Amino acid sequence: MGLRDDLERFREVGEERREDLEEFISYGDLGGSGANNINIPIKVVDLPEFAYDPRDRGGVGQGQGGTPDVGQPVGPPQPGDGDEEGDPGEEGADHEYYQMDPEEFAQELDEQLGLDLEPKGKEVIEEIEGDFTDVTRSGPxxxxxxxxxxxxxxxxxxxxxxxxxxxxxxxxxxxxxxxxxxxxxxxxxxxxxxxxxxxxxxxxxxxxxxxxxxxxxxxxxxxxxxxxxxxxxxxxxxxxxxxxxxxxxxPEIIEKKEKNVVVVNIRDVSGSMREKKRELVERTFTPLDWYLTGKYDNAEFVYIAHDAEAWQVEREEFFGIRSGGGTKISSAYELAAAILEEEYPWREWNRYVFAAGDSENSSNDTTENVVPLMEEIPANLHAYVETQPGGNAINATHAEEVERALGDTGNVVVARVSRPEDVVDAIYDILSTEDDDQ
Structure with missing residues (x-):
């Protein structure tokens, strides 16, 4: 293999091969992307080249005036002998990014997970004015x-x-x-x-x-x-x-069929939601947002945070929010129901309601309040993602209670994420559960 072949190989590896999508979802920097542009890291590999020592040196075996004796100090490193500042290995390798839009992200995720899902649910018909191709018997x-x-x-x-x-x-x-x-x-x-x-x-x-x-x-x-x-x-x-x-x-009146979706993202920000739990929530919800944005003609998102009470937040605050206090999950579903009823009527919108937390909830709130609310809120899909690194806590029973009460309804799914490697499987479980009859 010649030098030219080596160069081509380096270019292929360094510039064309980006990070695997599943690896990116599990371990990548999701916060470096926006709502409509996804930055997948590309490892940049230095191309081979000849390097020449810039210092003036003599011939073979010749010193440079006053060659020191054995054991004699040679003084501090000179410029060019190594890094001028910083410890060895302080700087990481350079990275560039392959940019995707949500539609491309959804297509590639379908291919990698074997989903090939199509948006389900109702189509909203929007009437728009086209060219002046129709005629009437009266007019200006x-x-x-x-x-x-x-x-x-x-x-x-x-x-x-x-x-x-x-x-x-x-x-x-x-x-x-x-x-x-x-x-x-x-x-x-x-x-x-x-x-x-x-x-x-x-x-x-x-x-x-x-x-x-x-x-x-x-x-x-x-x-x-x-x-x-x-x-x-x-x-x-x-x-x-x-x-x-x-x-x-x-003007011709054109009926444009458009699939609309509203996604309600709910996350627990109570005191028990430590850093690792929060990271697993964000690793699960962020790709789901990108995926549904790419799948639907028009996707809108509602973000709700809760501890013992619930409040609506913007996307930037939702991904990275910290709070404290107790937990009452039903407060988030009550707020979600009110927002959906007022702004996103079921007859016009496909609905997804995704919630995530560590499954810890106030006593009897799940069975007495959350489950009835999930049954009352019409949606293509309800999903709950339990994030418990290292296994379940004794009082983390919310996911189990939801699964026991609603697991057979066809449009409810419970996914468990205890480590980053579980995120992609959870996403698959959620996206492959939507009930065709909803």
Whole structure:
């Protein structure tokens, strides 16, 4: 393998191969990404190159004036002998980032986890105005479709027009009156009215009414011109417009089907939620937000924090929030129910309600309050993520009680995360549980 091949290999490894997505979710810096842009680290590898010692040195085996004796101090390191500042290994390797949008993230996560999920639930129809391709019988003059009006008038003229001079010559056939000429014209598909023939017959002098012995003789001696020939010869002097031909341009109303989703994220920030527990919550919720943003046409998020009471927060505060105090999980579900009822009606929105904590809750709150609230809140999916590093605590019973009460309902899932390696499995369990019938 030559130097060029080595260079290409280094480029492939260093620039094109980013961190594995599952590894990034479990161990990566999720906080370095935003809501709509995900930064996946890329290890930058230095390309091989020849290096030359910048110091002026003599030939082989030659010292540099005054070579010290064995054991004699040589003095402090000179610039270029190592790092000028800092301890060895203080600086890490350089990193760059591969940027994904949520749609690409969702697609790749589907591929890695074997999900291939499609958004479920209702479609909201939004009506938008398109091009002026529809027409109506009324409207402002500025939208009158004059081209259509002209075409309709021209078609009427072409269908009603006839060679007047040709018909007048027929009125000069010996022994034929106006009725005979009208019937002759009808046989020849000349669309002339009876009133016009009768009036024209009266205008023919008596001395000229025997000019032709028959219609056949007249036809042989008089050339009939077409409408197109007359327009070319005389021009288009008159087009018969009628009000019934008027049409007004109107924008086409397009029904755009759009899948909407609202995701309610609930997290316990009570005193028992130590740093490791908080990190596991954030590692689970952050990729779920990205995934659903990428899957749905329109995704909105509601963030609720709670200890013994609940309050709504912004996304930036939600990921990284710290608090203290006791725990009452039902307070968060009461707030979620009120927000959903007021702002995100079930008939228009797909709903996901995700909650996470260490499963510690005030006495009887889960069975008496939380479970009934979860049953009352219509949602595509309810999920609870238990974060208990090192195993369950004695009083961490919330997840178990929810699972026992609602585990068979089809749209409720409980996932347990005790270490970063469990996060991807939890995400899979949540995303593969949504009930098709909801």
């Amino acid at each position: 003059n500025s939208t009158l479709d004059f081209e259509r009006l002209f075409k309709e008038g021209l078609k009427r003229k072409l269908s009603m027009d006839f060679d007047e001079e040709y018909v007048r010559e027929a009125l000069r056939v010996e022994g034929k009156d106006a009725r005979d000429v009208f019937e002759w014209a009808r046989e020849k598909n000349i669309l002339v009215s009876w009133a016009w023939v009768a009036d024209a017959y009266e205008d023919v002098p008596e001395s000229e009414r025997d000019k032709w012995s028959s219609f056949e003789e007249m036809d042989e001696n008089v050339e009939q011109t077409t409408t197109l020939q007359r327009i070319r010869r005389d021009g288009l002097r008159e087009v018969p417009f009628r009000r019934e031909d008027e049409r007004y341009r109107h």
